[in-house]
Amino acid sequence: MSLAPRRDHVLLTPGPTPIHPRAQQALLRPMLGHMDPEVFALNREIQADLRQMYGAGEGTFTALLAGTGSLGMEAGFANLVEPGDEVLVCANGSFGHRMAEMAGRYGARVRLVTAPHGEAIRPEAVAAQLGGVQMVALVHGETSTGVLNPLPEIAELVRGSGALLTVDAVTTAGMEPFEMERWGVDYAYTGAQKCLSAPPGLAPVAVSDRALARFEARRTAVPLWYADFGGLRDYWERQTYHHTVPVNLHYALHAALRAALDEGLPQRQHRAAQVGRAILQTLAPLGFSPYVERAAERLPTVLALRLPPGFDDAGIRQALRVREISVTGGLGPTAGLIWRLGLMGETARPEPYRALMLALEELLGERGLAARFDEAVYGAARTVPA
Template identity: 80%
Template sequence: MFEDTHDPFARHILLTPGPTPIHPRAQRALLHGMLGHMDPLVFALNGEIQQGLREMYGTAPDTFTALLAGTGSLGMEAGFANLVEPGDEVLVCVNGSFGARMAEMAARYGARVRQVTAPLGEAIDPAAVAAQLDGAALVAVVHGETSTGVLNPVPEIAELVRGSGALLTVDAVTTAGMEPFHMQDWGIDYVYTGAQKCLSAPPGLAPVAISDRALARYAARRTPTPLWYCDFGGLRDYWVDHSYHHTVPVNLHYAFHAALGAALEEGLEARQRRAAEVGEAILAALAPLGFRPYVADPAVRLPTVLALRLPGGFDDAGIRRALRERDISVTGGLGPTAGLIWRLGLMGEAARPAPYRALMAALEELLGERGLVDRFEEALAVTA
């Protein structure tokens, strides 16, 4: 027998780029009694989720929305599986790990991939996208590049793509649900996120929205979608026609419904302000120690993932390990930025003063520095 040594009521402080702390309403919703995935009550719940996703993503009134039974990476893959056929020209914007993942996935589905790149810590230049648009069937871009803390100029890129005839797919994993998003106005055809990011729901669901143009491209495919599990037609069978396709994780749907409702009640603009205010207070507290923003241009810093360059001589692994022993999780760099930066999550329930106040108090003790908590509080008071 395995011994369960985990305290289910222990309060661990998650300050990572995902997952984020589960919203209390979502936590309670996980305890909902089990229902079948074909139950009328579940279909009614799903209908409310679809409408909430239309509001969160800023879609047209009848845009098809759904939850995929997987994380955000499944949302990414489903777009390429349904919208790309072998030989299609696909233009992928790459300025970090998740843009690179898009390029790899598109290639695996037979696309002829071209890349528009930018150095780590810098945003994609829309002019560079315009220069390579000719002949592209689909353009893919990450809105908030989680690996570097960069906010890419999706509205400007979308404006260029609209006139080209190409479809536009957007990774909104660290933006949707924490700040306004305008799928219809910007002209986006496919967008996805992960439940465990800005909405503070449990991992395991990828909310997607699919435009009529994208569905038309899907319907015109020459060959069946190679990924059966997330075939757009099969998804519509379940979500629209209420016929069986696969078993959905019902209790995750209940938790997601609760978290999405809480986010929309709070308001996306209010959530955006909350993330910005806590982020500014973190910078004010840590800057005197030598921490500085990894993204030099404030205009393209991702509000929901604060990437901080570490001070010289800072013991990244040792300090993060010591924090973990105090039940505080902080994430370092990914790939080329490992050991160079911290990536602090400011999504959903993590974007509140209390968890970062605890971080400042722990760092005061570990670093032998005083004043972090005071500077943090003073900065919050200024923005209040």
């Protein structure tokens, strides 16, 4: 097996995404110690930038966990749930059900609000279950099905209940509107390799003052030492040792996050929507259709497309892989039924999807896909570089 780098691989998956050039460059920095003053200065900049990305209030505790987004998920339950707590989990896909499993492992009495795959959680179903719960947990954008859940409406309901609100922002933060302070979100997390196009291995988190107060009022020790909020605050705020952080990943995340903020979150949201519309317009005549029927419930950063009848899902994806193009199929019950096309970070650009259209022209014998895609993106009057 060759270990030569693949310079031209086209990565169209719902994560990881291609690394931003500024993050790639940051990985080449010489190593510094995790207790170095320069690293602490870098961390302070990261914290401030995360507050801006999440729409968090001044002074909100932000940090990077040394793990992927699943560690961000687990840390919320480990720190904010005690045995016997009532936790309401909204589950309409694989990651909502993962939340329920994690909450249960930390001793929660889990209540579920569900919706069929391809449909959003209904706020009225949440309202009916709110009584007596200490936490509500919601996936903002369900990666497994391409559904955008109505976070602002659910957050408004939760605010009046006294419960904490934990939000999985893995496919939204950094690419879609996220207003932590205004909506009343208490704990949010994402993964570096998603909308920010940084290398995998970090989970940016934000913790409200209300959540920290709940943490400090715990009656039992946090069972997950590695991501204990107290230990994290020792390192990130008091600059004392807790564990060795992946310094070079911090530099890469910092570069990618700055690139996102420099570009502007509204601009990033616009290009994801633009490319998504162009993909759908190009592939619809072949029989591809949106898996999520209601347009308002479609997740702009993960386009879930129902495959045409008789479409050779595994065969076509394998043929694309031979051509250095990676496309992701369905997960669990949607395997063989849908494709999930990533539109996060550096993937949400026309060039990689034009490469997909050229490959599909060859594999499906459908000429003109690339030209149709170009027209959908740029308009008939624009000249598109070859």
